[in-house]
Amino acid sequence: AQTVTQSQPEMSVQEAETVTLSCTYDTSESDYYLFWYKQPPSRQMILVIRQEAYKQQNATENRFSVNFQKAAKSFSLKISDSQLGDAAMYFCASFTSSGNEKLTFGTGTRLTIIP
Amino acid sequence: KAGVTQTPRYLIKTRGQQVTLSCSPISGHRSVSWYQQTPGQGLQFLFEYFSETQRNKGNFPGRFSGRQFSNSRSEMNVSTLELGDSALYLCASSRQGTNYGYTFGSGTRLTVV
Numbered sequence: 091a092q093t094v095t096q097s098q099p100e101m102s103v104q105e106a107e108t109v110t111l112s113c114t115y116d117t118s119e120s121d122y123y124l125f126w127y128k129q130p131p132s133r134q135m136i137l138v139i140r141q142e143a144y145k146q147q148n149a150t151e152n153r154f155s156v157n158f159q160k161a162a163k164s165f166s167l168k169i170s171d172s173q174l175g176d177a178a179m180y181f182c183a184s185f186t187s188s189g190n191e192k193l194t195f196g197t198g199t200r201l202t203i204i205p
Numbered sequence: 206k207a208g209v210t211q212t213p214r215y216l217i218k219t220r221g222q223q224v225t226l227s228c229s230p231i232s233g234h235r236s237v238s239w240y241q242q243t244p245g246q247g248l249q250f251l252f253e254y255f256s257e258t259q260r261n262k263g264n265f266p267g268r269f270s271g272r273q274f275s276n277s278r279s280e281m282n283v284s285t286l287e288l289g290d291s292a293l294y295l296c297a298s299s300r301q302g303t304n305y306g307y308t309f310g311s312g313t314r315l316t317v318v
Contacts, residue, residue, distance in 0.1 A: 104217040123304045123306075125306055127309075130263060132311060133295075133311050133312045133314075134309055134311040134312070135266075135295060135297070135307075135309035136309070137306045137307070137308070140305070140306050176295060181243065181248065185304055190261050191238070191253045191255075191260055191261050192234070192238065192253060192261060193240075193248075193250070193261065193307070194250075195247060195248040196247075196248070197247050
């Protein structure tokens with residue numbers, strides 16, 4: 091079974107600063123994928139970034155990047171130059187190719203941006 | 206291009222009633238998944254459909270069912286509603302499978318009174 095743990099229920103950051111959201115996961119599979127999703131008050135879950143476990147290079151999408159530590163089973167999200175529009179719930183999620191087509195989500199981190 | 210469309214946005218039902226929620230995926234997406242989101246349990250997988258076939262199901266009672274039509278549109282049905290079924294129900298679609306990440310809809314907020 092997969093588990094995803096987000097130990098920070100809430101985080102806050104000053105506008106324009108950098109913040110890192112933590113995520114650890116557990117899986118016995120060798121082939122898996124990791125995701126960060128953002129859920130603003132509009133409720134729609136938006137894919138922020140995706141990481142393939144077999145790729146050593148950390149994924150990057152504009153101001154968003156991950157620190158993927160495979161041995162430690164850690165997958166943190168770094169948001170640079172934080173903007174007011176980044177305020178949202180952030181969910182870490184994992185997926186394995188074992189045949190069960192589902193994402194396993196963490197409990198989420200609520201990010202507040204301080205103007 | 207249109208996103209994933211869920212209707213209705215909000216719904217209030219009485220205990221014991223049944224409800225049907227609708228999801229229209231992005232054009233060309235054949236995989237549709239449903240998730241339940243509650244403050245207590247977080248995001249939980251309900252089921253996944255691909256080309257009108259249910260491929261996977263989560264740990265929910267038989268009161269929760271779904272189906273997918275030939276145009277990939279999907280419906281989710283909950284019978285004999287309970288107070289604990291109050292939740293945000295999210296639909297997500299994918300063209301090539303979950304490993305590429307879903308596109309989610311804005312959800313249907315179901316309140317059972």
